[in-house]
Amino acid sequence: MSKLTIKTLAKELGLSIATVSKALKDSHEISSETKKKVLAMAEQLNYVPNPYASSLRKQKSKTIAVILPEVADNFFSLAINGIQSVAETKNYHVLIYLSHESFEIEKNTVNHCLSGRVDGVLLSVSSETSDAAHFEKLKNENIPFVFFDREFENFAAPKIITNDYECGFLAAKLLLSKGCKHPAFLSTSENLSICSKRSAGFTAALTEEGFIKDKHEFVIDCTGTPDTIFDQVQELLKNNPQIDGIVASVERLAMQIYMVSVANSITIPKELKVVAFSTLETAPILNPSLTTITQPAFEIGKTAAEVLFTMIEKKKHNITADSVMILPSTLIERNSTLA
Amino acid sequence: MSKLTIKTLAKELGLSIATVSKALKDSHEISSETKKKVLAMAEQLNYVPNPYASSLRKQKSKTIAVILPEVADNFFSLAINGIQSVAETKNYHVLIYLSHESFEIEKNTVNHCLSGRVDGVLLSVSSETSDAAHFEKLKNENIPFVFFDREFENFAAPKIITNDYECGFLAAKLLLSKGCKHPAFLSTSENLSICSKRSAGFTAALTEEGFIKDKHEFVIDCTGTPDTIFDQVQELLKNNPQIDGIVASVERLAMQIYMVSVANSITIPKELKVVAFSTLETAPILNPSLTTITQPAFEIGKTAAEVLFTMIEKKKHNITADSVMILPSTLIERNSTLA
DNA sequence: CTGAAAGCGCTAACAA
DNA sequence: TTGTTAGCGCTTTCAG
Numbered sequence: 001m002s003k004l005t006i007k008t009l010a011k012e013l014g015l016s017i018a019t020v021s022k023a024l025k026d027s028h029e030i031s032s033e034t035k036k037k038v039l040a041m042a043e044q045l046n047y048v049p050n051p052y053a054s055s056l057r058k059q060k061s062k063t064i065a066v067i068l069p070e071v072a073d074n075f076f077s078l079a080i081n082g083i084q085s086v087a088e089t090k091n092y093h094v095l096i097y098l099s100h101e102s103f104e105i106e107k108n109t110v111n112h113c114l115s116g117r118v119d120g121v122l123l124s125v126s127s128e129t130s131d132a133a134h135f136e137k138l139k140n141e142n143i144p145f146v147f148f149d150r151e152f153e154n155f156a157a158p159k160i161i162t163n164d165y166e167c168g169f170l171a172a173k174l175l176l177s178k179g180c181k182h183p184a185f186l187s188t189s190e191n192l193s194i195c196s197k198r199s200a201g202f203t204a205a206l207t208e209e210g211f212i213k214d215k216h217e218f219v220i221d222c223t224g225t226p227d228t229i230f231d232q233v234q235e236l237l238k239n240n241p242q243i244d245g246i247v248a249s250v251e252r253l254a255m256q257i258y259m260v261s262v263a264n265s266i267t268i269p270k271e272l273k274v275v276a277f278s279t280l281e282t283a284p285i286l287n288p289s290l291t292t293i294t295q296p297a298f299e300i301g302k303t304a305a306e307v308l309f310t311m312i313e314k315k316k317h318n319i320t321a322d323s324v325m326i327l328p329s330t331l332i333e334r335n336s337t338l339a
Numbered sequence: 340m341s342k343l344t345i346k347t348l349a350k351e352l353g354l355s356i357a358t359v360s361k362a363l364k365d366s367h368e369i370s371s372e373t374k375k376k377v378l379a380m381a382e383q384l385n386y387v388p389n390p391y392a393s394s395l396r397k398q399k400s401k402t403i404a405v406i407l408p409e410v411a412d413n414f415f416s417l418a419i420n421g422i423q424s425v426a427e428t429k430n431y432h433v434l435i436y437l438s439h440e441s442f443e444i445e446k447n448t449v450n451h452c453l454s455g456r457v458d459g460v461l462l463s464v465s466s467e468t469s470d471a472a473h474f475e476k477l478k479n480e481n482i483p484f485v486f487f488d489r490e491f492e493n494f495a496a497p498k499i500i501t502n503d504y505e506c507g508f509l510a511a512k513l514l515l516s517k518g519c520k521h522p523a524f525l526s527t528s529e530n531l532s533i534c535s536k537r538s539a540g541f542t543a544a545l546t547e548e549g550f551i552k553d554k555h556e557f558v559i560d561c562t563g564t565p566d567t568i569f570d571q572v573q574e575l576l577k578n579n580p581q582i583d584g585i586v587a588s589v590e591r592l593a594m595q596i597y598m599v600s601v602a603n604s605i606t607i608p609k610e611l612k613v614v615a616f617s618t619l620e621t622a623p624i625l626n627p628s629l630t631t632i633t634q635p636a637f638e639i640g641k642t643a644a645e646v647l648f649t650m651i652e653k654k655k656h657n658i659t660a661d662s663v664m665i666l667p668s669t670l671i672e673r674n675s676t677l678a
Numbered sequence: 679c680t681g682a683a684a685g686c687g688c689t690a691a692c693a694a
Numbered sequence: 695t696t697g698t699t700a701g702c703g704c705t706t707t708c709a710g
Contacts, residue, residue, distance in 0.1 A: 005687055016697045021689060031695060046476070048454040052394040053687035056702045061391065063434075071423070072416040072637075081411045084437050093456075095402075096435050098423050115387040116703095117432075137385070258624040280621065285597040287626030298411075344703055355681045360705060370679060392703030395686045455687095 004047055013041055024049070055116075063093040064308065065118040067109050069101045069126050069150075074251060074279045075297045076124070079148060082301025083122060090309055092119075103128035110134040114141050120308045121145035122301075125152050127189040144311035148304035149295070151193045158311070158323040160304040164194050167293045167329050168201025171247045171275045174291070174331070176209055178273055178339045180245030185219045186233070186253045195249050198277065202247055222253060229256045234264065237272075245337075248276035254290060274336040277329075288335035295329045303327065343386055352380055363388070394455075402432040403647065404457040406448050408440045408465050408489075413590060413618045414636045415463070418487060421640025422461060429648055431458075442467035449473040453480050459647045460484035461640075464491050466528040483650035487643035488634070490532045497650070497662040499643040503533050506632045506668050507540025510586045510614045513630070513670070515548055517612055517678045519584030524558045525572070525592045534588050537616065541586055561592060568595045573603065576611075584676075587615035593629060613675040616668075627674035634668045642666065 006024075010017040015034070023030045023038035041047075055061045066083055068076050080096070087094050095118065099106040106126045113121050114137060121138060123145060132155045138145050139157070147159040168185070175183040185202045187195045199219045222232050233256045237243060248254035254276030258268070266272050268288055275291040276283075283290040303325060345363075349356040354373070362369045362377035380386075394400045405422055407415050419435070426433050434457065438445040445465045452460050453476060460477060462484060471494045477484050478496070486498040507524070514522040524541045526534045538558045561571050572595045576582060587593035593615030600607050607613055607627055614630040615622075622629040642664060 003687095007687075017688080018690085018698075019696055022696090025689090029695060034695080046450075046453070048450060050395070050687050051454055051456050052391040052400065053702090054689075055391040056389070056395055056704090057687080057689045059702070070420075071410075072413075072420045074411075077411040077416045080435070081409075081437075084410070084435070088437075094435050096419070096423070096433050098420075098427075111385075111387060114385070115390055117390045255620060255624065258621075262624065281594060282597075282619065282621045282625060285594065285601065285625050286621060287624060287628070289626070342703095346703075356704080357682075357706080358680055361680090364705090368679060373679080389703050392686090393705075395688090396703080396705045398686070 004045055005050070006047075009038070009041055009045065009047055012045070013037060059116065060119050061093075061117060062091065063095060063118045064120045064122065064305075064312075065095045065097060065109075065113050066122045067097045067099060067106060067113075068124045069099050071096065071098060074281070075149070075295060078279060078297035079124075079301030079304075082298040082303075083305045085298075086302055086305040086309065092309075099126040101126045101128055103130060107134045110138060113138065113143060119144070120312050122148055122304050122308055124148050124150040125193070127192045130191065144308055146304045146308045146311070148300050149194065153193050158307050158325075160300050160307065160325050160327065161193075162295045162300065162329045163326050164197035165201040165204075167277070167331070168198035168203075168247070169205045170201070170331055171198075171277075171293060172202045172205035174275060174333070174337060175245035175247065175273055176205070178245070178269075178337050180273055182240075182242040183245035183247065184236075184240070184243045185247045185249065186236075186257070187219060187221045187249050188253065189223055190219075190221055194277075198247075198249050229253065230259055233257055234260045237264070237266065244271065245273040246275075248274065248278070251276065251278040251280055254278055254280070258286065258290075269336050269338045273338075275331075283332070284334060286336075288338075291332065291334045291337040293329050293331050296327045299327050343384055344389070345386075348377070348380060348384065348386055351384070352376060398455065399458050400432075400456060401430065402434060402457045403459045403461065403644075403651075404434045404436060404448070404452050405461045406436045406438060406445060406452075407463045408438050410435065410437060413620070414488070414634060417618060417636030418463075418640030418643075421637040421642075422644045424637075425641055425644040425648065431648075438465040440465045440467055442469060446473045449477060452477065452482060458483070459651050461487055461643050461647055463487055463489040464532070466531045469530065483647055485643045485647045485650070487639050488533065492532050497646050497664075499639050499646065499664050499666065500532075501634045501639065501668045502665050503536035504540040504543075506616070506670070507537035507542075507586070508544045509540070509670055510537075510616075510632060511541040511544035513614060513672070513676060514584035514586065514612055515544070517584070517608075517676050519612055521579075521581040522584035522586065523575075523579070523582045524586045524588065525575075525596070526558060526560045526588050527592065528562055529558075529560055533616075537586075537588050568592065569598055572596055573599045576603070576605065583610065584612040585614075587613065587617070590615065590617040590619055593617055593619070597625065597629075607675050608677045612677075614670075622671070623673060625675075627677075630671065630673045630676040632668045632670050635666045638666050 006017050006020050010020045020038055023035045097109045103126055106129055132152050135155055147157055151159040151161055185199050187199050190196050224232055257274055261268050268274055278292045279294055279297050283292045345356050345359050349359045359377055362374045436448045442465055445468055471491050474494055486496055490498040490500055524538050526538050529535050563571055585596055587596055596613055605611050617631045618633055618636050622631045
């Protein structure tokens with residue numbers, strides 16, 4: 001099967017390739033007669049234009065990159081869905097890259113985006129990311145990009161995030177109102193914008209109630225691979241039996257808390273109350289049902305994509321601090337925090 | 340910032356672009372002196388080659404497409420993870436497309452893959468897909484592709500699937516062994532390979548036990564959007580109080596069964612036993628914990644990608660029926676099927 | 679070992 | 695309204 005290019009079409013039709021090209025894009029300088037013929041022939045021969053030739057020529061790719069830490073995660077799955085939903089309407093293609101929470105990988109991936117491969121980038125930073133030089137490069141090359149969910153603080157770029165601080169605050173207040181005397185905050189990485197904000201809100205609430213002396217009494221950094229989290233949580237609860245309430249900063253931790261409580265016959269909510277930042281669909285049918293702070297994951301992805309396309313289309317790449325959008329999460333009380 | 344191409348590099352170094360190009364790919368026909376200089380300059384200037392120029396020239400894209408029904412789904416998230424894990428080692432890029440279970444969208448997406456945009460395609464068919472003409476085109480154009488999880492039956496192509504029939508059989512046997520007299524199978528679409536095989540296994544088990552006259556007594560097609568599934572399931576259970584056991588053919592259905600049982604005070608497992616095809620991480624901490632048939636989702640994605648790359652690399656596109664690989668699922672008994 | 683030159687398939691001036 | 699032509703940035707013969 002010899003390849004089917006615009007040249008083949010042109011020859012077949014007895015027209016020049018320029019005419020065919022223009023007809024294919026419905027240019028006004030082509031007669032509708034010709035257009036019809038061209039379209040018909042293209043249809044018949046099943047012609048599909050080579051996107052790379054076109055990208056090379058036009059210097060744009062109709063493609064965006066989504067760089068995120070992980071895809072096997074409810075939040076990110078939903079966010080990708082949101083992103084796709086707008087990419088589809090724009091006829092854009094979506095390249096997915098996973099950083100696996102690695103700074104190195106994130107940097108390399110961002111670097112590849114400098115090649116013209118993509119017209120824009122959506123990014124949720126890895127937990128290891130400690131410097132913004134790679135983001136700076138994107139900016140210098142004038143490649144539109146938008147942070148979603150996990151931003152890099154102090155770097156000016158559009159950000160679509162949720163109200164993490166308030167929700168941390170709310171979570172603490174909820175636990176206190178339910179009678180907790182020793183609430184703890186399980187963080188994954190204080191390096192992460194979402195975690196540090198959530199824990200700051202948490203701490204603020206405790207302080208407001210006259211609770212805190214030593215921050216570390218209540219905020220525990222629970223780093224480690226998924227495999228080790230169970231052990232860490234178990235250790236923590238064993239060594240600190242006074243803990244009677246926990247805020248799980250991410251979904252993964254909440255599940256491990258439940259696992260540990262099953263394994264150690266800790267009854268939730270009687271002995272331990274739990275509230276989790278989570279988009280788990282199964283929260284209502286857990287044992288006990290789980291009180292969640294649910295992020296608008298789909299909306300965050302969707303909005304981030306919309307902002308990105310605005311930048312791509314308007315070439316208005318200089319949107320900065322003022323374009324931080326905060327989509328609020330919802331606290332849904334369930335049985336894991338019953339008084 | 341003027342664009343940084345291989346030409347700029349060449350000028351900067353006082354070499355020809357051909358030499359630079361070869362040096363960049365570590366060609367043996369270039370002296371190591373020159374190579375070193377070129378690499379250094381490329382590094383310093385932060386040169387990133389334009390992938391589209393290269394793709395156009397070489398007629399290959401270093402990109403694969405993954406076409407699947409949905410991404411906000413545990414199974415597919417895990418599968419994508421598996422796919423990415425191998426794409427990364429091959430330095431391939433991954434384009435994600437969602438069919439949203441629509442035949443039309445799937446066809447269009449597959450058509451776009453005919454343009455040379457991708458070197459290969461991984462596909463899990465939509466529930467609406469009823470004909471294979473678009474797959475035939477891929478084959479005619481010699482574009483390697485592999486089905487994963489949801490295949491198109493009677494179409495010869497490599498397929499990485501799980502042992503759906505056996506598992507359907509097993510699920511039925513389990514329910515019967517726990518004393519169920521009226522087990523039902525909740526299908527989403529009998530059009531789907533996975534559903535029809537699972538239900539066939541289910542039916543076979545019942546037949547073997549002398550159970551069945553009318554297939555439709557026990558196999559219920561539960562189509563509809565996620566929103567309506569709750570109502571459908573509720574309706575079903577109300578109208579058929581004799582049903583004392585359910586096999587949920589997909590994860591989504593299992594959750595709705597739980598929701599319905601909560602809303603209608605049906606106690607699982609006493610009044611209703613449930614076993615679900617699912618990769619839900621929260622299965623052990625549901626109320627009650629859910630008996631699952633868990634697919635090796637990551638492995639399926641990974642293996643599918645590996646097979647695809649074998650085809651891409653060996654240009655051995657004619658792998659057919661003999662390359663169907665079956666990765667077995669695991670039945671994990673939990674409290675939702677307690678006798 | 680290095681360089682000149684052709685061309686991948688398409689678009690966009692510019693001419694006709 | 696249609697055609698000619700010059701590249702987009704890169705790879706790859708083929709000559710030197």
